[in-house]
Amino acid sequence: MFYREVGQFKSTYAADMAIFPIRQDRIGIAVMLGLAVIAIPLVANDFVLASIMIPGLVFTLAAIGLNILTGYAGQISLGTGAFMGVGAYAAFKMASAFPQVNVIVWILASGVFSAGVGVVFGLPSLRIKGLYLAVTTLAAQFFLDWCFVRVGWLTDYSSSGAIEAARRSLFGIAITGPEATPLARYFVVLGLVVLLTFVASNLVHGRIGRTWMMVRDMDIAAELMGVRLLPAKLLAFAVSSYFAGVAGAMMVFFWLGAAEPSAFGISLSFQVLFMVIIGGLGSMIGSYFGAAFIWALPVLIKFTPNLFGIEIQSATVEHANSMIVGALIIFFLIVEPHGLAKLWAVTKQKLRVWPFPW
Amino acid sequence: MTDPAAAMLTVDNIEVVYDHIALVLKGVSLTVPKGGVVALLGANGAGKTTTLKAISNLLHAERGEVTKGKIVFEGDEVQALSPNELVRRGCIQVMEGRHCFGHLTVEDNLLTGAFTRRDGRGAVKADLERCYELFPRLKQRRKSQAGYTSGGEQQMVAIGRALMSRPKMILLDEPSMGLAPQIVDEIFEIVHRLNAQEGVSFLLAEQNTAVALRHATHGYILESGRIVLDGEAKTLSENEDVKEFYLGVAAAGRKSFKEVKHYKRRKRWLA
Numbered sequence: 089m090f091y092r093e094v095g096q097f098k099s100t101y102a103a104d105m106a107i108f109p110i111r112q113d114r115i116g117i118a119v120m121l122g123l124a125v126i127a128i129p130l131v132a133n134d135f136v137l138a139s140i141m142i143p144g145l146v147f148t149l150a151a152i153g154l155n156i157l158t159g160y161a162g163q164i165s166l167g168t169g170a171f172m173g174v175g176a177y178a179a180f181k182m183a184s185a186f187p188q189v190n191v192i193v194w195i196l197a198s199g200v201f202s203a204g205v206g207v208v209f210g211l212p213s214l215r216i217k218g219l220y221l222a223v224t225t226l227a228a229q230f231f232l233d234w235c236f237v238r239v240g241w242l243t244d245y246s247s248s249g250a251i252e253a254a255r256r257s258l259f260g261i262a263i264t265g266p267e268a269t270p271l272a273r274y275f276v277v278l279g280l281v282v283l284l285t286f287v288a289s290n291l292v293h294g295r296i297g298r299t300w301m302m303v304r305d306m307d308i309a310a311e312l313m314g315v316r317l318l319p320a321k322l323l324a325f326a327v328s329s330y331f332a333g334v335a336g337a338m339m340v341f342f343w344l345g346a347a348e349p350s351a352f353g354i355s356l357s358f359q360v361l362f363m364v365i366i367g368g369l370g371s372m373i374g375s376y377f378g379a380a381f382i383w384a385l386p387v388l389i390k391f392t393p394n395l396f397g398i399e400i401q402s403a404t405v406e407h408a409n410s411m412i413v414g415a416l417i418i419f420f421l422i423v424e425p426h427g428l429a430k431l432w433a434v435t436k437q438k439l440r441v442w443p444f445p446w
Numbered sequence: 447m448t449d450p451a452a453a454m455l456t457v458d459n460i461e462v463v464y465d466h467i468a469l470v471l472k473g474v475s476l477t478v479p480k481g482g483v484v485a486l487l488g489a490n491g492a493g494k495t496t497t498l499k500a501i502s503n504l505l506h507a508e509r510g511e512v513t514k515g516k517i518v519f520e521g522d523e524v525q526a527l528s529p530n531e532l533v534r535r536g537c538i539q540v541m542e543g544r545h546c547f548g549h550l551t552v553e554d555n556l557l558t559g560a561f562t563r564r565d566g567r568g569a570v571k572a573d574l575e576r577c578y579e580l581f582p583r584l585k586q587r588r589k590s591q592a593g594y595t596s597g598g599e600q601q602m603v604a605i606g607r608a609l610m611s612r613p614k615m616i617l618l619d620e621p622s623m624g625l626a627p628q629i630v631d632e633i634f635e636i637v638h639r640l641n642a643q644e645g646v647s648f649l650l651a652e653q654n655t656a657v658a659l660r661h662a663t664h665g666y667i668l669e670s671g672r673i674v675l676d677g678e679a680k681t682l683s684e685n686e687d688v689k690e691f692y693l694g695v696a697a698a699g700r701k702s703f704k705e706v707k708h709y710k711r712r713k714r715w716l717a
Contacts, residue, residue, distance in 0.1 A: 434465065434466055434467065437465075437466070438467070441467070445463075
C-alpha cells in the first residue's frame with residue numbers, strides 16, 4: 089500500500105539490477121541525503137556534529153569494511169582496529185611527508201596501505217576457517233598494536249607516541265587541525281562516506297560481491313563453480329581493510345584530531361564487530377544502523393538527563409548507560425536475531441502487502 | 447476418516463507463515479490413526495516437510511510459525527510443546543538428510559536415541575539388540591564413525607536412533623532421498639515390520655509416490671500448501687488423477703491412435 093512497486097515496469101536488465109529498483113526507495117534515499125546535507129547542518133549544533141554525526145559516519149565506514157569481510161565473504165576478523173590504525177598512521181606519514189598534496193588524496197590513499205597489510209594477514213584464510221581465523225586476525229591486532237607503540241618512525245619519533253592531524257584545507261576552508269569547524273569536517277566526512285558506500289554497494293551487488301557470497305555460503309560449491317578461493321578471499325581482505333584504513337585515517341583527521349596507539353586497540357575491533365552483528369551481517373544499510381546503535385545511542389542516552397535539566401552524577405549516567413545499551417542489544421537480538429537490517433527488511437515487506445498480513 | 451478417539455495425531459487446519467511474510471501451508475488437516483502408516487505426498491515445495499516440522503515444532507529454527515489451527519497428539523494440544531518434550535511423549539521425527547552425529551560411532555549414535563529413556567540400562571540394551579536385528583548391516587559397522595558410513599546406512603542409523611526412544615509415532619521425512627531403489631525397499635520393509643509388530647504409527651513425507659502408497663494405509667496429497675486428495679492408499683493408487691500426475695502411468699498404458707484423447711487431463715482442483 090505505502091510501499092509498492094505496482095506500475096513500475098522495468099524494461100532493461102540494468103533497471104532491474106539497479107541498487108534502488110523501487111521508486112519509493114529512491115525517494116527515501118533522496119530524503120535521507122537531503123536531511124544529511126541540508127537539515128542536519130542547519131539544526132544541529134557543534135556538539136551533535138562533532139560527537140554524534142562525525143564519529144557515527146566514521147564508524148559506519150569501518151562497519152561497511154568489516155561487513156564486506158565478515159558479512160559478505162564470511163571471514164571472521166578481529167583485526168579491524170589494527171587495520172584502521174594502519175590507515176591512520178599511513179595518512180599521518182604521507183600528509184607530513186608531502187604537505188603540498190591535498191589531504192583528501194592521502195586519506196583515500198591510506199587505505200591502500202591497510203589493504204596491503206590486510207592481504208598479508210588474510211593469507212592464512214585459505215587454510216583456516218571460522219573461529220580459528222578470528223584467532224589469526226587477533227595476531228594481526230597484537231602485532232600491529234606493538235608496531236604502533238614501538239616503531240618510532242611511524243609517529244615521526246614524537247615524544248608522546250601520539251599522532252596529530254596536520255592543518256590542511258580544502259578550497260581555502262580548514263578541514264583538519266584545530267581551526268577546522270565541525271561543520272566543515274562533517275561535510276567532508278559525509279561526502280567521503282557516501283562516496284565509499286556507493287562504491288561498496290556497487291561492489292557487493294556485482295560479480296565480485298556474488299563471488300564473496302558464494303564463498304561465504306559454501307566455499308566448496310564456489311570452487312566447483314570455478315571461483316578461485318584464495319584470490320576471492322584476499323580481495324575481500326583487501327577491500328575490507330581499505331575501508332577500515334580510510335575510516336581510521338578519517339578518525340584521526342576529522343574526528344579526534346590526535347590519537348595514541350591505544351585508540352586502535354582490540355576494543356575498537358570489538359566495537360566495530362558488534363556494530364556489524366547488531367546492524368546485520370551482509371547488509372549495507374545494516375552498517376549504518378549498527379553504527380548508529382552502538383555509537384550514537386549511548387551518546388544520546390548520556391545527554392538526555394541534561395536536556396531535561398535533571399542533575400545526575402556523571403558516574404551514575406555512565407553506569408546506567410552501559411546497562412541500558414546492553415539490555416537494548418539483547419532485546420533487539422532476541423526480537424530479530426539477524427540484526428536491525430533484517431527488521432528493516434521485514435518492515436518493508438509488511439508495508440508492501442499492507443493491509444493484508446502476507 | 448476415523449473417529450477422533452482412535453486418532454494418534456490430528457492436524458486441524460494449520461497455517462504456517464515463514465519470515466512473517468510467506469504463507470506456506472494454507473489450512474492443512476490430516477489424521478494419523480493409531481497403528482496407521484500415513485503417507486504425505488506431493489511435489490517439491492508442496493509443504494510436506496513444513497507440515498512435519500510444524501507437528502514436531504521445529505519451525506522456529508527457520509523463522510516460521512504456526513499461525514492458525516491446532517495439532518493434537520494423543521488427545522493433547524501440542525503446538526506449544528518443544529521438540530524435546532514431544533520426544534518424551536513418544537512422537538519423534540527423523541529429519542530429511544539424516545543428520546547423524548558424524549563423529550560418534552554407529553552404536554553411540556543409536557544410544558543417543560535412548561537419551562529420554564528412564565527405564566534402565568537393561569531395557570536400552572535389549573532395544574539396541576532389537577535395532578541390530580532390524581538392521582543387521584549396522585551391527586557390522588557398529589564401531590565405525592557415522593560420518594564414514596554410506597547414505598543408506600546413515601538413514602538406517604537415523605531410523606534406528608529414533609526407534610531407541612521407544613516412540614509411539616515416527617515422523618519420517620523423505621526416507622528414500624538419494625538411496626538406491628533396493629535400499630529404499632529395504633527401509634520401507636522395516637517401516638512395515640515396525641508398524642505390524644510393534645504398532646508404531648508413521649507419518650511419512652515422500653516424493654516416491656509409488657513406493658509410499660504400496661506401504662501406507664492412508665495417503666494425503668499436498669499441492670502448494672493445500673491437501674488436494676486423500677483417502678485409503680489403495681483407492682488413491684487407483685485414482686486416475688494420481689496415476690497420471692504422481693505415478694507417471696497414463697490412463698490405460700499404450701493405446702492405439704484411434705483412441706487417443708484430444709485433451710490432456712488437467713488438475714481440476716486448481717480451478
